[in-house]
Amino acid sequence: MSPTLAPYDAILLLSFGGPEKPEDVVPFLRNVTAGRGIPDSRLEEVGEHYYHFGGRSPINDQNKALLASLRGELAERGVEVPVVWGNRNWDPYLTDVLRDLHASGARRVLTLVTSAFASYSGCRQYRENIAASLATLATEGRELAVDKIRAYFNHPGFVAANVDAVVAAYERLGAAPGPDAPLVFVTHSIPTTMEVASGVRTTGGYSAQHLDVAALVAKRAGERLGAPVPWELAYCSRSGSPITPWLEPDVNRTLGALHADGVGQVVLAPIGFVSDHMEVIYDLDTEARETADELGMKMERAATAGTAPEFVAGLVDLMAERAATERGEQPERIAEGALGPWRDVCAPGCCFVRAGVDPGVPAACEQPALAAAGPVAPVA
16 A cells, blocks of 8 residues: 555544433434434433433444544554544534644545445435535635545455454354354344435445345354354344334344244344444343343354454555545455445435435535436446
8 A cells, every 4th residue: 555545635534423421412312313303302212222321322432442543554554644533413523523624734535434334324424414514614715525435344354354253252152153053143224215225326225235244254254163154134223103114123023033943042243333332232232132131042242343453454445445546546446245346436316315315415425427327336
């Protein structure tokens, strides 16, 4: 890798954000649900997940740890570039961070979002937030260009970190993978309308992305463990109206079905998450574990990618890949599995909040020239 990320003069780690103390919980949830008219009484109920852990989300500390690891990896490679952290829904807020970058002299920023998969929540909504922040800065006379690295669910670094985590979980379980010790991959559920929209201009929607990488991880974990790994994909964190269809099955229902089939032990692997934030420590470490205990099943939960060295190195490789592309070079675009490398620049119409429905909200990091195009492959 060349010791430069030119033309970029700053890197932004962009995440969801989370409360730091009990008094932050409802204001944070107001930010998350802005425009939906949800009363504070309902937000208090939703906030019970946070109050269960003292009103503090683990995501901020995890982002600080990833930030430090990215800085360390770049320094080891001799790359000198500012790396900063911002959030969609809590301090440090995205607009403030971009404003500070502009004030420090940055004019072109490369963004890494803490979601490996492409969907409305995992990609487009971040791009909408970036567009809104850039519009605000433009009214202040601050012009800034922002790009983002491609979806990285099938990049070797993310895959390798998850393989290591699954192998370690089976070792803790003390059992070889098999019909009595299967693997359940878990990700955040989304409405089925969002699932359909996530595949509008790509060759793989949200669930297809997960199934593709899950097959890779299970196969490689099995090779290291010396036995094939039977696996399936389940979902967690369903919310909203019970009459709205979301992706299923729920992880707790999956555990119940496995138990009914005579399964006595299981490994859960949170493939859809890059760190152990609230959906992991509550939905899996708390609720799913309670379900397993009630059923008398032994359960081990695999780690998320977090700050695993291969994951961090892979993210920096992706930064270098995008920078080289912007310099007019033709770097190798590495991806594993059947779906290939994702687009660098999203096509308009990709990952709308609902299939066929344009939310009318501008999104950054997309290519206007493709607005009238039909379905496209996910390679640039």
